[in-house]
Amino acid sequence: MKRKNVHVKPYLLTKKLLPENQETPIHFLAGNITPLSYFYKRNHFSYPKLMTSFFHLQVEGNVKVPRTFSYNEILSLPTKTVKVMLECAGDKRSSFQPKTFGEQWGEGALSQGYWKGVPLRTLFQYTGIRGSAKEIVFEGHDTGMRTDITGIFAYERSLPIDKALHPDTLVAYELNGEPLSFKHGYPLRLIVPQWYAMASVKWLKKISVIDGSFQGPFQAVDYIYYPEKNRDAGKYPVTTMNINSTIQQPLDLAILDKGVHTIQGIAWTGEGEITKVEISTNDGETWMPAVLQPKTDSPYTWVNWTFFWNANAKGECTILSRATDSMGRIQPEEALWNRKGYGYHAICRVKVKVE
Amino acid sequence: MKRKNVHVKPYLLTKKLLPENQETPIHFLAGNITPLSYFYKRNHFSYPKLMTSFFHLQVEGNVKVPRTFSYNEILSLPTKTVKVMLECAGDKRSSFQPKTFGEQWGEGALSQGYWKGVPLRTLFQYTGIRGSAKEIVFEGHDTGMRTDITGIFAYERSLPIDKALHPDTLVAYELNGEPLSFKHGYPLRLIVPQWYAMASVKWLKKISVIDGSFQGPFQAVDYIYYPEKNRDAGKYPVTTMNINSTIQQPLDLAILDKGVHTIQGIAWTGEGEITKVEISTNDGETWMPAVLQPKTDSPYTWVNWTFFWNANAKGECTILSRATDSMGRIQPEEALWNRKGYGYHAICRVKVKVE
Numbered sequence: 001m002k003r004k005n006v007h008v009k010p011y012l013l014t015k016k017l018l019p020e021n022q023e024t025p026i027h028f029l030a031g032n033i034t035p036l037s038y039f040y041k042r043n044h045f046s047y048p049k050l051m052t053s054f055f056h057l058q059v060e061g062n063v064k065v066p067r068t069f070s071y072n073e074i075l076s077l078p079t080k081t082v083k084v085m086l087e088c089a090g091d092k093r094s095s096f097q098p099k100t101f102g103e104q105w106g107e108g109a110l111s112q113g114y115w116k117g118v119p120l121r122t123l124f125q126y127t128g129i130r131g132s133a134k135e136i137v138f139e140g141h142d143t144g145m146r147t148d149i150t151g152i153f154a155y156e157r158s159l160p161i162d163k164a165l166h167p168d169t170l171v172a173y174e175l176n177g178e179p180l181s182f183k184h185g186y187p188l189r190l191i192v193p194q195w196y197a198m199a200s201v202k203w204l205k206k207i208s209v210i211d212g213s214f215q216g217p218f219q220a221v222d223y224i225y226y227p228e229k230n231r232d233a234g235k236y237p238v239t240t241m242n243i244n245s246t247i248q249q250p251l252d253l254a255i256l257d258k259g260v261h262t263i264q265g266i267a268w269t270g271e272g273e274i275t276k277v278e279i280s281t282n283d284g285e286t287w288m289p290a291v292l293q294p295k296t297d298s299p300y301t302w303v304n305w306t307f308f309w310n311a312n313a314k315g316e317c318t319i320l321s322r323a324t325d326s327m328g329r330i331q332p333e334e335a336l337w338n339r340k341g342y343g344y345h346a347i348c349r350v351k352v353k354v355e
Numbered sequence: 356m357k358r359k360n361v362h363v364k365p366y367l368l369t370k371k372l373l374p375e376n377q378e379t380p381i382h383f384l385a386g387n388i389t390p391l392s393y394f395y396k397r398n399h400f401s402y403p404k405l406m407t408s409f410f411h412l413q414v415e416g417n418v419k420v421p422r423t424f425s426y427n428e429i430l431s432l433p434t435k436t437v438k439v440m441l442e443c444a445g446d447k448r449s450s451f452q453p454k455t456f457g458e459q460w461g462e463g464a465l466s467q468g469y470w471k472g473v474p475l476r477t478l479f480q481y482t483g484i485r486g487s488a489k490e491i492v493f494e495g496h497d498t499g500m501r502t503d504i505t506g507i508f509a510y511e512r513s514l515p516i517d518k519a520l521h522p523d524t525l526v527a528y529e530l531n532g533e534p535l536s537f538k539h540g541y542p543l544r545l546i547v548p549q550w551y552a553m554a555s556v557k558w559l560k561k562i563s564v565i566d567g568s569f570q571g572p573f574q575a576v577d578y579i580y581y582p583e584k585n586r587d588a589g590k591y592p593v594t595t596m597n598i599n600s601t602i603q604q605p606l607d608l609a610i611l612d613k614g615v616h617t618i619q620g621i622a623w624t625g626e627g628e629i630t631k632v633e634i635s636t637n638d639g640e641t642w643m644p645a646v647l648q649p650k651t652d653s654p655y656t657w658v659n660w661t662f663f664w665n666a667n668a669k670g671e672c673t674i675l676s677r678a679t680d681s682m683g684r685i686q687p688e689e690a691l692w693n694r695k696g697y698g699y700h701a702i703c704r705v706k707v708k709v710e
Contacts, residue, residue, distance in 0.1 A: 008375045008402075011366030016606065017383050020363045028372050047363075101608050101708040147612040147710040251371065253456050257502040353456040355502040 012038060015103045019043035019144075020183070023108035026266075027248045032296060032304060033176060034111035041183055042088045042109060044155050044218070045144030048203055054141060054187055057123075057171070061137075061208035064128030071187050074171060077118045082168050083298035085112035085268060086197035089223055089238045092335075092344035100341030107246045107348075110268075112301050115191045117172030121165045123207070129161070133209045136164040137216075138190050141203035149217060157201055157223075158214035159192065168193050168300070171204065193300040194240050194270045196343070198223050226339040241270030242345035243331055245277055245305075245323040252350040261309050263290070265321055265348070268302035272326035279307040283318035284347075290321070311354045321348045367393060370458045374398035374499075375538070378463035381621075382603045387651060387659060388531060389466035396538055397443045397464060399510050399573070400499030403558055409496060409542055412478075412526070416492075416563035419483030426542050429526060432473045437523050438653035440467035440623060441552035444578055444593045447690075447699035455696030462601045462703075465623075467656050470546045472527030476520045478562070484516075488564045491519040492571075493545050496558035504572060512556055512578075513569035514547065523548050523655070526559060548655040549595050549625045551698070553578050581694040596625030597700035598686055600632055600660075600678040607705040616664050618645070620676055620703070623657035627681035634662040638673035639702075645676070666709045676703045 010025035024040040034040075055071035088109035090102060120136075140155040163169060170191040173180055180186040185202030192199040198218065214220075223238040245267035250256060263281075267274045273295070278287040293304040311317070324330045335346040365380035379395040389395075410426035443464035445457060475491075495510040518524060525546040528535055535541040540557030547554040553573065569575075578593040600622035605611060618636075622629045628650070633642040645660040666672070679685045690701040 008372055010369040010372060011377070013368050014365040014380050014383055017363055017365060022366070025369050028369055099608055099706070101610050101706075104606075104608055145612075147610050251459075253454055253459055255456050255502050257500075351454070351456075 010038070012041070013106065013108060015105060019046050021103050023105055024111050026108035026110070026246065027251060029248075032293075032301070033113050036176065036178075036181060036184075039111040039113070039175075039184060040088065040109050042090075042197070043142070045142045047183065048141040048143070050182065050186075053205070054203060057188055057204055058206040059123055059127050060206065061210055062130040062133045063124070063209050064130065065126070067127050069123060069126075071173075074118055074188065075173065077122055079116055080119050080167070080170060081114050081116040082170060082191070082193065082300065083112065083114050083296065084168075084191055084193045084300040085110060085302050086200055087241050087268070089196035089198055089342040093341040095344050095346070096335065096337060096341050098337070100337075100339060102341055110302075113176045115170055115172040116174035116177075117170040117188075117191065119167050120169045120171055120190070120207075121167060123171065124165070129209055132211050133161055134212060135160055135210050135214050137208040137210055137214050138201040138204060139206040139208070140201045141205045146217060148221070153217060154205075155201065155218060156214070156216040157199055157218055158210070158216075159199060163192065163195070166193075196223075196238055196241055196270075198238065222340065223342065224340070225336070225342055227336065229339055238342050241268065242343045243269040243274075243323050243325050243329040244345040245321045245331060245348050247319060247321050247348050247350050250319070250350060250352050254350075254352050256311055256352050256354050258311055258314065258354055261311055263307040263309050263319060263321075264305065266302040266304055267292075267321070267323035269323070269325040269327070269329065271329075273299050274303045274323055275326050276324040277303070277305045278322045278324075279309075280320040280322075281309055281317060284320055287322065314354050316351060316353050318349060318351050365393070367396070368461065368463060370460060374401050376458050378460055379466050381463035381465065381601065382606060384603075387648075387656070388468050391531065391533075391536060391539075394466040394468070394530075394539060395443065395464050397445075397552070398497070400497045402538065403496040403498070405537065405541075408560070409558060412543055412559055413561040414478055414482050415561065416565055417485040417488045418479070418564050419485065420481070422482050424478060424481075426528075429473055429543065430528065432477055434471055435474050435522070435525060436469050436471040437525060437546070437548060437655065438467065438469050438651065439523075439546055439548045439655045440465060440657050441555055442596050442623070444551035444553055444697040447599075448696040450699050450701070451690065451692060451696050453692070455692075455694060457696055465657075468531045470525055470527040471529035471532075472525035472543075472546065474522050475524045475526055475545070475562075476522060478526065479520070484564055487566050488516055489567060490515055490565050490569050492563040492565055492569050493556040493559060494561040494563070495556045496560045501572060503576070508572060509560075510556065510573060511569070511571040512554055512573055513565070513571075514554060518547065518550070551578075551593055551596055551625075553593065577695065578697065579695070580691070580697055582691065584694055593697050596623065597698045598624040598629075598678050598680050598684040599700040600676045600686060600703050602674060602676050602703050602705050605674070605705060605707050609705075609707050611666055611707055611709050613666055613669065613709055616666055618662040618664050618674060618676075619660065621657040621659055622647075622676070622678035624678070624680040624682070624684065626684075628654050629658045629678055630681050631679040632658070632660045633677045633679075634664075635675040635677075636664055636672060639675055642677070669709050671706060671708050673704060673706050
């Protein structure tokens with residue numbers, strides 16, 4: 001009864017076309033690197049139009065010697081390659097109850113690969129930084145309108161100076177050995193390990209060192225946790241990724257036959273590293289450790305894990321996964337609800353039926 | 356501020372890879388014909404392996420003269436082309452509350468196109484049918500295992516004799532002017548207008564006329580409405596499509612700016628034709644008629660509709676669509692919950708936020 005499954009493949013899952021927002025079919029991907037054709041896309045605006053100005057990067061503001069680097073100059077500087085996962089701050093937004101507005105990301109607004117580029121700090125060796133500097137602002141070439149404020153905005157985000165100068169914060173120009181694809185930021189893109197990916201500005205245009213705290217709308221309006229529906233009280237900014245895990249298989253609401261099944265998935269965290277993933281096959285009554293795939297060559301990626309489960313009783317069953325990291329963080333029973341739907345990271349839960 | 360959106364396109368949405376089940380990105384498609392690359396795929400088993408036997412169609416059982424038709428013979432018979440939509444009985448399954456097990460189809464397990472073939476009744480002019488015949492059984496070349504019963508099964512379904520002999524029930528070999536693609540049933544596929552698409556058997560192998568009522572598992576176990584969770588009481592078979600509508604735009608939980616927006620979608624029914632689609636922009640307090648696109652060349656397709664909405668107040672808003680057909684059927688407030696999650700057709704509902 002051999003079957004031929006000609007050309008069976010998943011596709012990116014479209015959440016919105018304009019701007020183009022598509023998630024990785026994470027439940028159907030094995031392996032540790034996300035192929036380019038499955039790398040998730042999250043855009044705030046329509047794609048910019050590539051122009052020659054894209055090949056010059058301005059560094060200005062509170063620096064000693066403002067300077068514009070050409071693309072070729074950047075390519076000629078000492079390189080660094082870092083394996084980094086990127087996760088959209090809205091990943092798993094569709095899991096919030098009550099629902100929050102915005103793209104209804106499932107569990108695939110995340111991908112990972114090898115980013116090659118120049119450490120951002122290298123560029124500042126040429127310009128210097130004044131002592132009063134507090135933040136560094138990154139502007140992309142992508143611009144457009146917002147629903148809430150009138151005007152044309154560029155996509156701009158800032159980083160605190162320490163994070164910006166971390167040796168693994170890159171101005172990247174290659175992904176997995178190839179020049180960045182245009183949709184993922186060609187020619188130059190910031191890569192900020194450990195932070196949600198709104199920080200990894202694409203189509204990098206300008207870098208400005210500032211004294212104060214940047215208040216652009218993608219910093220001070222969006223990418224803020226607002227714990228209350230109708231007031232801004234208690235708000236705080238979205239920065240590093242929460243500890244998280246996802247069950248890739250079995251699929252939620254799947255029907256399985258009796259027998260041994262492999263439960264598999266991924267786990268990640270924005271600080272430290274994953275130390276443990278536990279699985280429950282009885283809705284949290286008891287927990288057993290999953291087997292973590294040996295640590296890879298980077299602290300900035302997800303970990304693959306597996307768990308063999310002997311499904312020997314017919315009926316419905318709820319499977320949970322719960323990750324713990326080296327900072328002592330553990331996935332909570334419930335995610336913190338917030339108005340814009342960021343950072344969902346509750347224990348992962350799938351319900352299956354064994355026949 | 357002109358933008359170039361190079362190569363922005365949706366993809367099929369993968370629900371499962373083995374067997375391959377992918378839905379149409381219906382929210383992102385305009386027009387009235389589903390391009391082949393976006394035609395939804397719903398399989399019970401892995402794809403069969405194409406063999407020369409696929410080019411012979413046996414007609415047997417309670418016929419006067421059993422006969423095997425070759426593919427070439429079928430191509431030489433008088434043709435008929437009918438525009439038909441196909442909808443999976445599990446379309447919108449993910450909308451059921453409580454959730455039901457199985458592929459969690461969104462709203463895109465449906466597609467339509469022009470099917471060309473030979474009316475099934477034409478084949479019976481060659482074989483005759485005995486007077487005692489009650490049903491006609493259609494067997495596909497696709498076979499495999501089930502989770503609930505041991506053994507290897509072929510995909511087999513039956514039709515009552517009247518439906519089978521309707522002049523628009525086809526043995527089809529072309530879709531939109533091209534030979535069927537293999538994944539959609541090449542070389543020969545049954546097309547049954549108005550019924551949920553489990554009836555439109557792909558890779559047609561054998562047609563058997565029987566006296567009794569067919570009891571294969573895809574007829575007597577699956578594709579049955581079971582209104583109760585733990586008992587089979589009140590069960591009845593899935594046959595024609597329920598009256599239904601889907602709002603394609605705006606997307607559920609979208610954030611919109613103030614101003615005029617086009618609400619657009621589709622409506623369809625399994626008997627008669629759509630006579631009215633009503634829209635509410637205040638969660639059902641008041642209803643206004645949508646504009647239906649002029650009737651197309653077929654009674655077996657969905658109707659496109661639009662409604663202009665002046666979103667002049669900020670805040671959250673629930674938009675509903677409700678279709679009525681010429682048989683007097685109207686979409687209900689709540690769908691009939693059933694254990695296997697078939698035929699969801701409640702009023703379509705999207706929530707948006709105007710900023």
